[in-house]
Amino acid sequence: MPADDPHPPYLHPPYGSTLLRAPAQPLLAPKLDPEAAELVDPVYGHRPVGDLDHDLTRQRPVEPLGERIIVTGRVLESGGRPVRGALVEVWQANASGRYAHDLDRHPAPLDPGFHGFGRCLTDDEGRYRFVTIKPGAYPWRNHPNAWRPAHIHFSVFGTQFAQRLITQMYFPGDPLFEHDPIMNSAAAARDRLVARFDLGTTEPEWALGYQWDIVIKGAA
Amino acid sequence: MLTPSQTLGPFFSHALPYAEGPFCVPEGHPGAIELRGRVTDGAGEPVPDALLEICQPGLFGRCPTAPDGSYHFRTARPETYLPLLIFARGLLKPVWTRVHLTPDDRFLDEVDESRRATLVATREGEAVYRFDVRLQGAGETVFFAI
Numbered sequence: 001m002p003a004d005d006p007h008p009p010y011l012h013p014p015y016g017s018t019l020l021r022a023p024a025q026p027l028l029a030p031k032l033d034p035e036a037a038e039l040v041d042p043v044y045g046h047r048p049v050g051d052l053d054h055d056l057t058r059q060r061p062v063e064p065l066g067e068r069i070i071v072t073g074r075v076l077e078s079g080g081r082p083v084r085g086a087l088v089e090v091w092q093a094n095a096s097g098r099y100a101h102d103l104d105r106h107p108a109p110l111d112p113g114f115h116g117f118g119r120c121l122t123d124d125e126g127r128y129r130f131v132t133i134k135p136g137a138y139p140w141r142n143h144p145n146a147w148r149p150a151h152i153h154f155s156v157f158g159t160q161f162a163q164r165l166i167t168q169m170y171f172p173g174d175p176l177f178e179h180d181p182i183m184n185s186a187a188a189a190r191d192r193l194v195a196r197f198d199l200g201t202t203e204p205e206w207a208l209g210y211q212w213d214i215v216i217k218g219a220a
Numbered sequence: 221m222l223t224p225s226q227t228l229g230p231f232f233s234h235a236l237p238y239a240e241g242p243f244c245v246p247e248g249h250p251g252a253i254e255l256r257g258r259v260t261d262g263a264g265e266p267v268p269d270a271l272l273e274i275c276q277p278g279l280f281g282r283c284p285t286a287p288d289g290s291y292h293f294r295t296a297r298p299e300t301y302l303p304l305l306i307f308a309r310g311l312l313k314p315v316w317t318r319v320h321l322t323p324d325d326r327f328l329d330e331v332d333e334s335r336r337a338t339l340v341a342t343r344e345g346e347a348v349y350r351f352d353v354r355l356q357g358a359g360e361t362v363f364f365a366i
Contacts, residue, residue: 008312008313018312037302
């Protein structure tokens, strides 16, 4: 692994689910010639992005409960070049910490106003923008009294399949950070997963604003 | 300052999958192939909460695994191999593998002979191929640093 690799290891014993899923064999580093299939542009043409897909508060006949927030930032390549027209997908729990997923058994209420999935395309500066509500923390069974800090899942595409990234964004100052093995799997790079509260992004009388840039590896 | 990867967690199936996701080409598309298989963990148990993606020129496919760990795609026959990307709960970063339809592909020369077979799909029908993924343990699939 290169010294600047910020990604977690596969095996991270404090996160129990890695124990039987982490590959044990070393990865093979293939020669990626320009014809390599991993360098193809991922064309996700199945479903066009709708005008309201970025607004998770307007996908139901009623508005969701919770603290309305704006989350915005840029998708950049490691060299600083913006990733334009790229698909960004987000999903999250509701304000009570419950996912609209059949298998989520956390005894917190579902919210008929909130499904918790959004998408958008980045603009010419690589910028994405979502309107949503702040997700709640929730318990999980990784270890006794385990709670995940509030987070939003992000899925990002670059211009090559090899740039694909799925990650999680956290909120500043969450007291659960030090107890969360998933966030801490990123070790010193975990701070890069934390959004910044931004008064300039905050809209008066309406929603708090957070800024979070996502940096993916450069196109080959 | 790259952004670190994080697991997609167990609760994504209300969000990322979509009905057409596994079907990169329409039914009856000339030269289409079906690709199916299962994802299993180090204990040989199915991985019911993985998300698989494939990519070819002009095509993209996405399929979540079923409770028995199975997945399926319909896509164009690749010129060389199909890159296959797998996300799952318990994978803090995804694994990359390559689905070869024949064992005589030049790309396989880079792979240790004893593990090469894990990258070659089994032909099960006229244009139907099976490719199982073992994340860990005996017969562990070869994964690539991409």
